[in-house]
Amino acid sequence: MLLWQTSQTINFAQGEFVMLPAFLVLAAMRFGGLDFPAALLVGCLASLLVLGLLFKRLVVDPILRHGVLPLVISTLGLSIFLKEGVKEFYAAEAQGFPGFWPATNFQLGGAVISAQSLVIIAAALAAVALLQWFLGGTRTGRQMQATAQNPQLARVLGIPVERMILYTFLVNAALVALASFLVSPIYLAKFTNGELLGLAAFVAAIVGGYNQVRGAIAGGLLLGVIDNFVAAYWSAQYRAAIPLFLLIAVILWRPQGLLGRAEERTV
Amino acid sequence: MKRGLITAIAAVLSLGAAHAQQTVYMPIVIEVSGNGAVSGTNFRDGALMAIDEINAKGGILGRRINAPVSDTQSNAGVSRAQVQKAIDGDPYVILGPVFSGSVKVNMVLAQQAEIPQMTGAEAAEITQMGNDYIFRTSFGQQMSMPKMAAFVANGLKARSVAFLWVNNDYGKGGRDVFFKEMAARGIKIAADVSTESGQVDFAADVVKMKASNADVMFIYTNEEECARVLRELRKQGVKTPIIGETNVISQKVIELAGDAANGVKGHVGLTADAPIPAVTVFRDKFQKRFKYLPDHNGIKGYTAVYAVKHATEKLGRFDRKALAKLMHGLTITPAQEPGILIETTWDAHGDIDRISFLVEVVGGKQKVVEILPKLGK
DSSP, X not given: OHHHHHHOOOOTTHHHHHHHHXXXXXXXXXXXXXXXXHHHHHHHHHHIIIIIIXXXXXXXXXXXXXXXXXXXXXXXXXXHHXXXXXXXXXXXXXXXXXXXXXXXXXXXXXXXXXXXXXXXXXXXXXXXXXXXHHHHHSHHHHHHHHHHHOHHHHHHTXXXXXXXXXXXXXXXXXXXXXXXXHHHHHHOBOTTHHHHHHHHHHHHHHHHOTTOXXXXXXXXXXXXXXXXXHHHHTOSTTTTHHHHHHHHHHHHHOTTOSSOOOOOOOO | OHHHHHHHHHHHHHHHHHHHHTEEEOOEEEOSSSXXXXXXHHHHHHHHHHHHHHHHTTOBTTBEEXXXXXXXXXXXXXXXXXXXXXHHTOOSXXXXXXXXXXXXXXXXXXXXXXXXXXXXXXXXXXGGSOOTTEEESSOOHHHHHHHHHHIIIIISOOXXXXXXXXXXXXXXXXXXXXXXXXXXXXXXXXXXXXXXXXXXXXXXXXXXXXXXXXXXXXXXXXXXXXXXXXXXXXXXXXXXXXXXXXXXXXXXXXXXXXXXXXXXXXXXXXXXXXXXXXXXXXXXXXXXXXXXXXXXXXXXXXXXXXXXXXXXXHHTSOOHHHHHHHHTTOEEOTTTOGGGOSOEEEOTTSOEEOOEEEEXXXXXXXXXXXXXXXXXX
């Protein structure tokens, strides 16, 4: 969503972007002999480099000038490349990924809440709050927003548009790395993880509103809650279909998304 | 000049033919990637280890085994194409695959070509479809599930079971046999939870199982999913006894699930932790070579190759039809063929009978708590 806002980049490899950082950490541990905290740092830096800087310079910049469709096809190709690359050079099998939390549970009014869930919720909330503060409360963030809203005008106002777009790619890389580190201890690290995560993220962004950060967050939350309620209280067999029904309904009746803003373009 | 060239080409071709005569073609068609990669790579590595050992000692009846590996990608359609490709090479035996859904669609090809197929699949119906060329390398569900049912009824004294299964041929086959066994024993199925192959989020499924208040929870999925379910069960603080058949207590699941696997009990037809010296030697050799602990699929692949070797040497010739005929009713003991590891019998359908084990995961390791005798004894 951030990438679309600033550079009209639709990234169909976003799921694989979430899959890859976990393998960068595991590779740093296995081949570099690093301990987990050091490997996390290396994984984070490598993600910024590969999924932020190199993705922009080697894929987006040369192809975007030919239009959005070639870029969409390129990111589809990139997703296959990343998936097959991990399968070929690391493993086709699922890999255990260490968690940063103790395996303890808390009792709360008869419900069991794991420390793991609390860490994930806290990290997600912190990331969202930090992102909102960065985008709205700092000069750089406001320049990034201005770039997203109207790059031509932003350039006229002296904002370094290219640098702002690069920052957006780096922020995206940092967020996918965080998601990867949080989700891999539960889902295990596997080269196919991106298929499911990418689809879920895409549906959530469209349902919530592709042009609003809060819309994407609300879409993700709504999707997760509906998915689990359907599986637990109705039918596990149809759980995969429900988000797609929701997606179709939103596209038909509220194409801008539940919290999105309608955009008009001059043709 | 021209004649010299023709002579040279003829010489090279005859050399190639001579080389072909000295090998026996036994392709491995297996799950190297996809959801069955854990099972498939174990089977493949076990088979390759046996093949290298046999080739180092001169091969089978003086012919070295040529066993290229092809990946089914855990996809039934791809597996059928790979088996067809293998058949085009005129194989003596086909090794694999492991996924029941794949075997069901590709075994017909091997049957039509009259090529024996040593499979790691466990779905009950595979050996009930009148195929004289399919041979198991482990228990089918019709053998293992009655043992599990007896364990639930007599060992755990449970009156209700929550059953989580994977919605593929393997899972459905196991579910049907187990439910029949439970009904015969008057044990209630408190929750019947279907899951998908490759599923990653089991939160809702575990909520469903918890809500059933069953005496025990039975996990019956493929390895990676088993590990995710165990992690979720621990995450949700489940204290109910967790049981399973083979996969949930396999080495790979223990490795992936970590502490969440501790305390899980179940039945395994094969385990690398069996208190049998030959199995221990196999496990150590395997771990030294491949840098990971083998699971039951590793033993399946290893013993499949040795079974073919023993039967062929008993025949004294390479004859596919005669091999299939001989394998029905054949018993191989470790004294006759050390590579078989445990005395094994194939019945008239290609089903296997051997001793099996009740195990518990203790401290991140399988601990054998009871050895169950062969059903035929």
